[in-house]
Amino acid sequence: MATDRFVYVTYIRAPQQKVWDYLTTPEFQKQYFFGAIQTSRWEKGASWEMKKPDGRVTDSGEILEVDPPRRAVIKWRSDWNPEIQAEGYGRCTYELEVADETTKLTIIHEMDVSDSKLVKAVGGGWPKILSGLKTLLETGEPLSPTVKAA
Secondary structure, eight states: OOSEEEEEEEEESSOHHHHHHHHHOHHHHHHHTTTOEEEEOOSTTOEEEEEOTTSOEEEEEEEEEEETTTEEEEEEEEOSOHHHHTTOOEEEEEEEEEETTEEEEEEEEEESSTTOHHHHHHHHHHHHHHHHHHHHHHHSSOSSTTOOOO
């Protein structure tokens, strides 16, 4: 059972499949994820990495569960900060539910570490990232004018 966790819920006026596609496709991710992308085959057991625009790997792990377009669970370790990396692997869960004419997106980031530095870090990042995702899906434009599709 997780010792520390961050949970964020948002409702996006877009179909569940489209939200899934934007969560799992690099060409969309870089428009709302500060230019970063997630690379994976999005199949159980597949490797998973997050890369900055310059190609440096910031986070890595493995797909533990996947049920497109409803759920993905990622074994997640931060690789960019040695102190956070030392906490080891945690889990990040993407849950997508149809909610009337919207998609309810829940992100759950968990660590088996008390007072996790990773959980604290993602608690500052996920709200900005998911606000960008929501804005992009609902308006067709990135939230930040400095992050455009390449």
